[in-house]
Amino acid sequence: MKRLLFLSLVLGLAGMSRAQPGPATLVLRGGILVDVASAKEIRDSVIVIQGERIEQVGAVGSWTAPQGAQIVDVGGKWIIPGLIDSHAHAQSAEETPLALYLANGVTTIRNPGGNITVLRMTRERLARGELLGPRLFFSGPLLDGMPPVWPEGSLLVDTPQRARSAVNFLADQGVDFVKVYNNVKEPELKVIIETAKERGLPVAGHIPRSMTMTRAVELGMTRLEHIRVTGREMLSPEEAAKIDPLPLGTREPMLWQRFDLESEKMRALVERLAQSKVFLDPTLVIAEQTEVPNLEAERKDPNNQYLSPAAVEEAVKGAKNPLFDLPPDLQTIAAEAFRKQEQFVGMCNHAGVKILAGTDGPGIGSLLPGFGLHRELELLVASGLSPLEALRAATSTAAQALGKEDQLGTIAPGRLADMVVLDADPLEEVRNLQKIRLVVARGKAYAPEALLEQVRSQARQTP
Secondary structure (H helix, E strand, O other): OOOOOOOOOOOOHHHOOOOOOOOOEEEEEEEEEEEOOOOEEEEEEEEEEEOOEEEEEEEHHHOOOOOOOEEEEOOOOEEEEOEEEOOEOOOOOOOOOOHHHHHOOEEEEEEOOOOHHHHHHHHHHHHHOOOOOOEEEEOOOOEEOOOOOOOOOOEEOOOHHHHHHHHHHHHHOOOOOEEEOOOOOHHHHHHHHHHHHHOOOOEEEOOOOOOOHHHHHHHOOOEEEOOOOOHHHHOOHHHHHHHOOOOHHHHHHHHHHHOOOOOHHHHHHHHHHHHOOOEEEOOHHHHHHHHOOOHHHHHHOHHHHHOOHHHHHHHHHHHOOOOOOOOHHHHHHHHHHHHHHHHHHHHHHHHOOEEOOOOOEOOOHHHOOOHHHHHHHHHHHHOOOOHHHHHHHOOHHHHHHHOOOOOOOOOOOOOEOOEEEEOOOOOOOHHHHHOEEEEEEOOEEEOHHHHHHHHHHHHHHOO
């Protein structure tokens, strides 16, 4: 989908246009702390934040306020770790209103594909406080073989030698992981995985169309983007040869119409994923848009109040991509295919596969920054995850996939101070994650309504 273009927005607490220097110590007092690891809710908690890190976590009765601390009473509210969107193609403030992520409690994003220079500059600007937005982890340009249609911004790895040099280049540029795409062949994938391991980087991406998901995992792929089960995994060679090369909008409904979720092959695949301890990032929200499309509803979505009308129309034009076109005679089949994909996610979760919450946004409507992750969490619960399991997919499990579980994803002393204060219990109902009272990012507190109003106001002023 063509990405939206927006003006840069730098927002702060209580409607300020820039975050103001805060006190050295911030204290959240009296809230109900949600421990995502143990599933316990700790009442009357105290969280002491010093700079960008959590210094103490305890109970109200055992705590004395540090001199000069800013104390925020959050009695009767729930506190969760900051949310992580594990598949977000936002890369700059010029293209995306990054403050919308924070307004929705998303304090970290993982970008699987983009301009390496732009991504590095954006990450540095965010770290310096020149931009207000989420923490940014990225892969840089994706690695692909010789395709029929060239993906914009990718690196061609059509020999093992080029595969090795590409991975080393990306590692030298400071990427957090490596992403492979549809047309990588097995010899190149082997070298990519081998070189990435040498450089301490995980390999994520699409399952290349030339191989099965099982084979890609055997070779060492550990982060699987989208639900890309190839025909050659489940069907006869003859059927697979006819369907696997088709454009996505035609291919996925035809494949999933034929897949039997109760078959031995499907059960064996799910078990293999669980045993291999891979992370699966199903991005159901983008699958919903492509397999159960309603572009007119997305155009009229209330979320678009945070965009200029011109930006919405430009995105609508960009969404009409032949790759994603769904033939009219496959619409019913596509809707059924989407439900089967949800069931597949539920099967994986039940078997112990580590599920991530990602969006493949930003876009318009349900894919707007931050809003898309909340829709993804709803779809994960509809797939069979509990609200707690969905929350883990966007916090502790997502931090593990980043290799940052000692920094992000939980609220504990020494962790980075990213968290969200909610008006309702997120373990009771996943939609309660949208009832945000306060967001703490990099140790500073922000009022979500102030952030939203600033973005809305900017959208009104944009031609």
